[in-house]
Amino acid sequence: MPLVTLSVFVIVSALLVGALYWQATRALTRLALEQSESELRELAADSGLIPVDILANLIERRIESGGMGLYFLVDANGKKQAGNLNQWPPELELRTGGGFFSYESADGVRHIAVGVAEVLGGGAIVLVGRNVDAAQLLASSLWWWFLAALGVMSVIGVAAMLIGHRALLGRVETMRATSSAIMAGDLTKRIPVSGSGDELDALASSLNTMLARIEQLMGGLQEVSDNIAHDLKTPLARIRSSVEAALRDPRGAPAHREGLERTLEEADELIKTFNALLLVARLEAGAVEGSVEALDAVALVDDVVELYGPVAEDVGCRVVADLQTTAVPLVANRQLVMQALINLVENALKYGRPQSGGSAEISVSVAARSGSVVLAVADRGPGIPPASRERALKRFVRLEASRSQPGTGLGLSLVAAVARLHGGTVELADNQPGLIVRLVLPAGVATQADI
Amino acid sequence: MRVLVIEDDLDVAAFLVKGLGEAGHAVDLASDGAVGEERALSGGYDVMIVDRMLPRKDGLSIITSLRASGDKTPVLILSALGAVDDRVKGLRAGGDDYLTKPFAFAELLARVDALARRRAPEESDTRYVVGDLVLDRLARRVTRGKEVLSLQPREFRLLEYLMKHAGQVVTRTMLLEGVWDYHFDPQTNVIDVHISRLRAKIDKDFDVQLLHTVRGAGYVIRDGDA
Numbered sequence: 001m002p003l004v005t006l007s008v009f010v011i012v013s014a015l016l017v018g019a020l021y022w023q024a025t026r027a028l029t030r031l032a033l034e035q036s037e038s039e040l041r042e043l044a045a046d047s048g049l050i051p052v053d054i055l056a057n058l059i060e061r062r063i064e065s066g067g068m069g070l071y072f073l074v075d076a077n078g079k080k081q082a083g084n085l086n087q088w089p090p091e092l093e094l095r096t097g098g099g100f101f102s103y104e105s106a107d108g109v110r111h112i113a114v115g116v117a118e119v120l121g122g123g124a125i126v127l128v129g130r131n132v133d134a135a136q137l138l139a140s141s142l143w144w145w146f147l148a149a150l151g152v153m154s155v156i157g158v159a160a161m162l163i164g165h166r167a168l169l170g171r172v173e174t175m176r177a178t179s180s181a182i183m184a185g186d187l188t189k190r191i192p193v194s195g196s197g198d199e200l201d202a203l204a205s206s207l208n209t210m211l212a213r214i215e216q217l218m219g220g221l222q223e224v225s226d227n228i229a230h231d232l233k234t235p236l237a238r239i240r241s242s243v244e245a246a247l248r249d250p251r252g253a254p255a256h257r258e259g260l261e262r263t264l265e266e267a268d269e270l271i272k273t274f275n276a277l278l279l280v281a282r283l284e285a286g287a288v289e290g291s292v293e294a295l296d297a298v299a300l301v302d303d304v305v306e307l308y309g310p311v312a313e314d315v316g317c318r319v320v321a322d323l324q325t326t327a328v329p330l331v332a333n334r335q336l337v338m339q340a341l342i343n344l345v346e347n348a349l350k351y352g353r354p355q356s357g358g359s360a361e362i363s364v365s366v367a368a369r370s371g372s373v374v375l376a377v378a379d380r381g382p383g384i385p386p387a388s389r390e391r392a393l394k395r396f397v398r399l400e401a402s403r404s405q406p407g408t409g410l411g412l413s414l415v416a417a418v419a420r421l422h423g424g425t426v427e428l429a430d431n432q433p434g435l436i437v438r439l440v441l442p443a444g445v446a447t448q449a450d451i
Numbered sequence: 452m453r454v455l456v457i458e459d460d461l462d463v464a465a466f467l468v469k470g471l472g473e474a475g476h477a478v479d480l481a482s483d484g485a486v487g488e489e490r491a492l493s494g495g496y497d498v499m500i501v502d503r504m505l506p507r508k509d510g511l512s513i514i515t516s517l518r519a520s521g522d523k524t525p526v527l528i529l530s531a532l533g534a535v536d537d538r539v540k541g542l543r544a545g546g547d548d549y550l551t552k553p554f555a556f557a558e559l560l561a562r563v564d565a566l567a568r569r570r571a572p573e574e575s576d577t578r579y580v581v582g583d584l585v586l587d588r589l590a591r592r593v594t595r596g597k598e599v600l601s602l603q604p605r606e607f608r609l610l611e612y613l614m615k616h617a618g619q620v621v622t623r624t625m626l627l628e629g630v631w632d633y634h635f636d637p638q639t640n641v642i643d644v645h646i647s648r649l650r651a652k653i654d655k656d657f658d659v660q661l662l663h664t665v666r667g668a669g670y671v672i673r674d675g676d677a
Contacts, residue, residue: 271553272636275533282534291539306605307631310644335535339635346639 009157014150021139021146028135029114033098036116039069040128044118052124056082059126068130070103070113076123083127092117094125101129112136171200175207187215220284223394228277235270239263276410283336283417292422295337297328297366297373304341305364312349312362319345322365330373331444332422337375340418343411344377344437352379352435372424373443378436389428415439452476452497452567457487457513458529459505463552467500470556471563484508491517496524498567500559503530503541511544518545525566527559538634557668561620568619579614582661582674584653586614595653605630606649613662613672622669646670 043058052075059071059082072083078094080087088094089101098116105111115129171194178191190211191204246259305321312319330337341364348362360380367374384392393416412426415437419426424441454476458464464480471478479496481487484505491499491513503510514526525548528541533551541549547569548562579586583596591607593600602610612629613621623642627633646662654660662672 268555275636279534291536303631303633307633307641307645309605310648311639311641314644333535334632335634338633342633342635342637346637349639 006158006161009161010154013153013157017146017150017153021142024142025135025139028138029132032114032130032132032135033116036069036098036114036128036130040116040118040126043126043128044120052081052122055120055124055126059083070115070127070129070131072127074125081124085127088127089113089115092127095119100132168200175204182211187211187218217285220281232270232274232277235266235273239266239270242266273410276414280410280414280417283414283421292331292333295330295332295334297330297375298323298325299327300330300334300338301341301364301366301375304338304345308342308345308349315349315353317349317353317360317362319349319362319364322363324365324367328366328368328373329443330441332441333418336418336421337439337441340415340439341375341377343414344439347411347437348377348379348381348435352381354380354434355382368443369440371443372440375439375441376436378431378434380431380434383430383433383435384428386430392428393426412437453495454478454563455481455487455490455496455499457481457484457491457499457505457510458502459483460502463502463529466556467559470560474560476563484510484513488513488516491524492520492522494522494524498563499524499526500563501526501528501546503528503532511541511546514545525569527562527566529554535634555667557620557665558622558624561622561625561669564619565616565621565625568616579611579617581614581617581672582659584614584661584672586611593653595657600652602649602652605645606652609645609649610653610672613670616672618671618673620665620668620671625669 043055052073056073059073062069063071063082063084070083070085072085072088073081074088074094075081078088085103089103091101092099092115094117096118098114100112100114102110102112111131111133113129113131115127117125117127119125175191178189181189190208193201193204193208195201242259242263246255246263249255249259301321301323305319308319345362345364352362353360362377362379365374365376365378367376393412416426419439419441422441424439427438427440429436429438452475454471456464456467456471456478458467458480459482461482464482468478468480479490481490485507487501487505488508491501501510501513505513510528510530514528517524517526526546527548527550528546529550529552530537530541531552538549547566550559550562577587577589579588585594586607587593588611593602593607593610608630609626612626623640624636626642627637646664650662654662659674661674662670665671
């Protein structure tokens with residue numbers, strides 16, 4: 001590949017240099033030619049009216065006045081009438097035309113000239129020319145200079161190509177080595193970025209982002225299988241022992257019936273946990289391409305608050321909607337966002353109760369925040385200490401305070417996954433006192449997978 | 452009612468046929484997609500239950516060709532695929548309801564009944580009447596006997612849904628979907644609490660109870676004895 005580039009480079013340079021050279025030399029000669037032509041115009045203009053001997057006089061006078069011109073005038077028979085050349089140049093024919101010719105000057109030196117000739121009215125022919133020695137000299141010296149330039153350009157080109165190629169190969173080799181290490185299992189490795197900001201760097205950055213995501217997914221998978229081992233096997237074990245106990249119960253049929261009913265309840269709980277886990281895992285992998293629609297965040301919050309009002313009252317709490325405006329547009333997946341809010345409200349009802357009297361009020365609010373919509377659920381409970389907040393968003397994490405309560409520990413991780421899927425974030429903060437969870441979603445657009 | 456079940460899993464199929472039969476329905480079973488499609492297109496069923504994953508022809512294609520032939524028989528789609536989008540896909544293909552496996556039989560039965568007795572839009576009433584309970588949809592007013600009952604908006608919508616399906620069992624999931632347009636399982640018994648509030652308003656001070664709980668299934672509103 002570099003050889004092709006190099007060849008192209010050399011050929012193009014040679015052509016350019018050649019064209020430059022050709023133009024330069026032609027320019028000089030052309031000037032002489034133009035001057036000769038214009039002078040010929042002058043002389044030939046009146047030719048029909050002036051007899052040949054008068055024209056001869058004109059020419060002699062021009063020669064005497066010491067110009068640059070070379071002249072030769074012959075009559076209709078070819079006999080010299082005037083001119084500062086020895087003879088009609090053999091290179092030129094005795095007719096209208098022109099071109100290069102050589103002549104000998106008085107001191108016997110040969111010179112090069114260019115000239116134009118024209119046949120006049122009475123059959124006489126006049127030649128006007130100019131010496132182009134200077135042009136030729138310039139041309140030949142230029143020729144060597146141009147060759148030298150071409151040589152230098154080629155050498156530099158080859159050198160640059162070799163150096164660049166080696167540098168490129170070096171970086172590509174680094175990428176290859178890193179990839180091998182990654183494939184061998186070291187997911188923490190990243191491709192080095194040289195900092196020059198060129199396309200290879202851009203490629204390396206993209207690959208690194210991809211690697212980070214893969215590492216995260218692999219990590220997630222590992223976590224899931226660990227969690228499954230514990231959190232799904234436990235209910236399964238419970239189911240098994242229920243059935244076994246019922247079979248062994250001496251009461252017989254009534255015990256069987258009870259055992260079956262209990263088993264059915266436990267199986268339903270297990271299915272719920274499993275579905276929740278599956279959903280979270282799929283959301284985190286970005287595999288869910290839910291459809292989004294244009295929603296009113298305020299209406300959504302109203303629905304959730306309305307749904308949970310009675311349940312809250314039954315446990316001595318109040319769920320209220322804290323709404324400032326009439327409508328807040330949001331483009332999102334309604335089912336997922338509703339589920340996220342419901343998870344937060346359920347969490348608040350379970351864990352967000354104030355320990356020592358005080359109003360057990362859970363407030364759900366909507367606010368617009370430059371291009372985003374912030375859906376928040378706030379309680380007056382014990383809150384989550386800053387150190388535990390990040391952990392709380394992970395799957396199956398039950399913080400110390402809540403271990404005694406029933407639940408899967410998937411609530412917050414689902415909220416985080418929904419946020420992520422929409423290109424948004426989750427913030428946990430101190431409600432002073434209590435916990436406030438903010439789900440920040442982009443007001444306008446789509447999700448990752450392009451959902 | 453005549454029900455067509457297209458399901459290749461033998462255990463699930465047996466379960467469905469037995470359960471539906473005991474509930475008083477006449478059930479035909481097809482165990483693969485090609486036979487299922489043939490039966491479906493031949494018509495004469497009040498409702499169909501179609502599994503998505505079938506050998507020879509998948510459930511959604513069957514529904515698509517059914518709809519293309521102009522057949523409007525209600526279809527309940529059964530599937531282990533329960534992601535948010537799978538439901539949307541199923542309904543877009545022409546399905547009328549979507550149930551994920553594993554499911555409770557009571558849930559399936561309630562939904563099948565609701566589908567079969569679905570009334571055409573031009574027949575929908577402006578008033579629902581059950582016994583002496585009258586719900587006026589236009590005036591947003593509920594009366595029982597001579598008394599005007601004062602209901603919260605959520606209680607009204609709940610009652611409206613129940614009365615629209617008067618005499619049929621309505622499950623908690625159906626209520627969540629029909630009244631709040633929510634398709635997941637909440638952890639808490641939200642619906643039960645709403646129902647007990649509603650009951651307190653429409654049944655407590657009256658002699659005849661209209662809103663009944665069906666154990667293991669859901670709720671039903673009907674006149675006459677429980």
